Amino acid sequence: MELSSGQVGTVTVVRCRGRLVHGDESEHFRHVVKSLIQANPRVLLNLAEVSYVDSGGLGVLFALRTSAQSAGGHLVLASPSQRLLDLLNTTRLITVFDVCDSEEAGIRCFH
DSSP, rough: OOEEEEEEETEEEEEEOOOOHHHHHHHHHHHHHHHHHHHOSSEEEEEEEOOOOOOOHHHHHHHHHHHHTTTTTTEEEEEEEEEHHHHHTTTTGTTTTEESSHHHHHTTTOO
């Protein structure tokens, strides 16, 4: 998983590329994003270039959402693949995540 991050106003945007699957990849992802949440709990994950998410990756997304909430912030998912949307719907986690069609729409979720 390749990650790049930057600030857009008061929101930390993390652009993700690759696969979010159980194992070292998801552990690295969790570690990096959790450290960003500690610095600024307002985080948008741009998932436009994430090709695959398994149940372990979904668990990491949920844990990061919880971390952001515990820090008084918010985590938004932007541009998820149809497969990830299907997974969120099947598991009913779509009801706990804010999901937006684009990075720009996701930024607006914070205002």
